[in-house]
Amino acid sequence: MICIGVEMVSTIPTLVFKGHPPIFHAFTICIIFAFSAAFCALMILNYPKIARFCGYYSMASALSLLIWVVSS
Numbered sequence: 001m002i003c004i005g006v007e008m009v010s011t012i013p014t015l016v017f018k019g020h021p022p023i024f025h026a027f028t029i030c031i032i033f034a035f036s037a038a039f040c041a042l043m044i045l046n047y048p049k050i051a052r053f054c055g056y057y058s059m060a061s062a063l064s065l066l067i068w069v070v071s072s
Helices: 021-043 048-071
Strands: 002-004 007-009
Touching (some): 021 048
Antiparallel strands (some): 002 007
């Protein structure tokens, strides 16, 4: 919540997550995990096993995020 003047304004998007702030926070964390794992997979080229693991983790995070959004 952000206070603008006298009115309290929520920073959570109301189109999809109205009344469900924990779901929005979990959604944001899943996006962060997916992008950070994808970035790590791109940056760790000298260690192919770790890069492969990061790539798989990124795909799993993104896929679970997609399934979660479609199912709710």
